[in-house]
Amino acid sequence: MSENDAHDHTHEDGHTHDHDHHHDWGEGYWPQPLRLGKGLAEHGAVDLLNENRKPGPFYVNRKGEGGFSGIQTFGKLPVCLTPEDLIAGKIDVAVCGVPWDATATGRSGTNHGPMYIRQCDYVGNSRNAMPHLDVRVDAFTDLNMCDFGDSPIRVGNTYETFEQIRKFVGAIVETKAIPIIIGGDHSITWPCATAVADYYGYGKVGIVHFDAHADTGDDMPGSLASHGTPMRKLIESGAVPGKNFVQVGLRGYWPDQPVIDWMKENQMRTHFMAEINHRGFDKVLEQAVDEALDQADHLYISLDIDVVDPAYAPGTGTPEPGGITSVNILTAIRRLAAEVGIVAMDLVEVSPPYDDKGEITSLLANRAIREAMTGIAMRRRGITDPNYVHPDALGPGVSRALRSTND
Numbered sequence: 311m312s313e314n315d316a317h318d319h320t321h322e323d324g325h326t327h328d329h330d331h332h333h334d335w336g337e338g339y340w341p342q343p344l345r346l347g348k349g350l351a352e353h354g355a356v357d358l359l360n361e362n363r364k365p366g367p368f369y370v371n372r373k374g375e376g377g378f379s380g381i382q383t384f385g386k387l388p389v390c391l392t393p394e395d396l397i398a399g400k401i402d403v404a405v406c407g408v409p410w411d412a413t414a415t416g417r418s419g420t421n422h423g424p425m426y427i428r429q430c431d432y433v434g435n436s437r438n439a440m441p442h443l444d445v446r447v448d449a450f451t452d453l454n455m456c457d458f459g460d461s462p463i464r465v466g467n468t469y470e471t472f473e474q475i476r477k478f479v480g481a482i483v484e485t486k487a488i489p490i491i492i493g494g495d496h497s498i499t500w501p502c503a504t505a506v507a508d509y510y511g512y513g514k515v516g517i518v519h520f521d522a523h524a525d526t527g528d529d530m531p532g533s534l535a536s537h538g539t540p541m542r543k544l545i546e547s548g549a550v551p552g553k554n555f556v557q558v559g560l561r562g563y564w565p566d567q568p569v570i571d572w573m574k575e576n577q578m579r580t581h582f583m584a585e586i587n588h589r590g591f592d593k594v595l596e597q598a599v600d601e602a603l604d605q606a607d608h609l610y611i612s613l614d615i616d617v618v619d620p621a622y623a624p625g626t627g628t629p630e631p632g633g634i635t636s637v638n639i640l641t642a643i644r645r646l647a648a649e650v651g652i653v654a655m656d657l658v659e660v661s662p663p664y665d666d667k668g669e670i671t672s673l674l675a676n677r678a679i680r681e682a683m684t685g686i687a688m689r690r691r692g693i694t695d696p697n698y699v700h701p702d703a704l705g706p707g708v709s710r711a712l713r714s715t716n717d
C-alpha cells in the first residue's frame with residue numbers, strides 16, 4: 311500500500327471510519343481495528359465460583375493482619391468481583407489489575423505488575439485508620455474502596471484482550487466507581503480510556519499523561535496496538551482528542567520529528583523534561599493543573615512509572631535516565647486528584663523482574679495509587695487548595711507561621 315492511501319473501514323457496530331494510512335511495510339499487512347468496539351456484553355467481571363453469594367464487598371483477611379501477611383489484596387481492601395458487588399457496597403474506588411505485557415518493546419515482565427504492586431506493601435488492614443501524614447486525610451475510612459481483581463486476558467490475542475479490558479473497565483465505570491487500573495504495559499491505556507470515554511462521552515475526557523515517552527507512534531512496527539501507540543489510537547478514534555492531552559516528562563531519544571509534528575498538529579500539550587529542568591517541576595505542574603482544568607470535564611491520569619528516574623524506578627520496560635523524582639510524582643498525583651478531580655487512573659509499565667531486591671518500583675507504584683486515593687478523599691472533603699498540607703505536618707516553625715497568616 312502506498313503512503314497516504316485513504317481506507318474506509320466498516321466495523322461490527324456498523325460505523326465507518328476514514329483513516330489515512332502512513333504505513334510503508336507494503337501490501338498484505340493484516341487488517342487491524344482502528345477503533346475498539348462498543349457495549350459491555352460478556353464483560354468478564356463475573357463470579358462463577360461462589361454460587362448464591364449475596365452481592366457486596368467481602369474481606370479475605372482476618373482483622374489485624376498486616377500488609378506482610380495473609381491474602382494480598384491492594385491495601386487489604388475487601389474484594390468485589392462483579393458490578394453488583396460494587397453497587398451493593400456503594401464503592402467509590404475500585405482497584406484492579408490488567409496483567410498484560412505482550413505489546414511491549416524492551417524488557418518484558420509488566421504482566422507481573424498487578425501482583426507485585428499489591429504484595430510489596432507493609433501496611434495494610436483497611437479496617438485500621440491509615441491517614442496520609444502530609445494532609446491528615448484517610449482515604450481508607452473516608453471512601454468505600456475495594457480490590458476488583460484482574461481483567462481477563464486472552465493470551466496471544468491482542469485485540470480480543472483489548473476488548474476484554476475495555477468491557478471490564480467499562481463495567482466498573484458504569485457503576486460510577488473510579489477505577490484505578492494497574493498494568494501491564496502502556497498499550498492498555500487504549501482500551502481503558504476508551505471505556506471511560508464510552509461512558510462520559512467521546513471528546514469529554516482529558517488525560518494527564520506522565521511518561522518518559524510520548525506513546526504517540528502510528529504503529530510499532532506494523533502493529534497499531536503496542537505500548538508505543540495508545541495515545542495516538544485514542545486520538546485517531548476520537549475517544550480523547552489531542553487537545554485534551556497534557557503530557558509531562560518526555561525525554562530521551564524517541565519519538566522522531568514527524569511524530570512530534572503530528573502531536574503538535576493534534577494540539578497535544580507536551581511538557582518535555584527539558585522544560586521541567588529549565589523552569590522547575592512545580593511551575594510545570596502548576597501549568598499542567600491549569601491545562602487539565604481547562605481542557606476536560608472528566609480527568610483520567612495515565613502514569614507510566616518510567617517518567618520517574620530509573621534511580622527511583624529501575625523496574626520498568628524502557629527505563630530512561632534523567633527523570634523526575636518520586637516526591638515529584640507522588641505530590642503531582644495527589645494534587646491532580648484533589649484539585650482537578652479524576653474519574654479514572656492507570657499506572658503502567660512496572661516490571662517486577664527488573665526491579666531491585668527492595669521492590670522500590672512496585673512500592674513507588676503502590677504509593678502513587680495511595681496518593682490518588684488520598685486526593686479523591688480530599689476533594690470529597692472540599693480540600694482543593696493548591697499544594698495543601700496540614701499545618702501540623704510542617705513542623706512547629708512553619709505551622710506557627712501558617713496559623714498567624716490564617717488568624
Ligand SMILES: [Mn+2]
Nearest residue numbers: 496521525614
Ligand atoms: Mn508509556
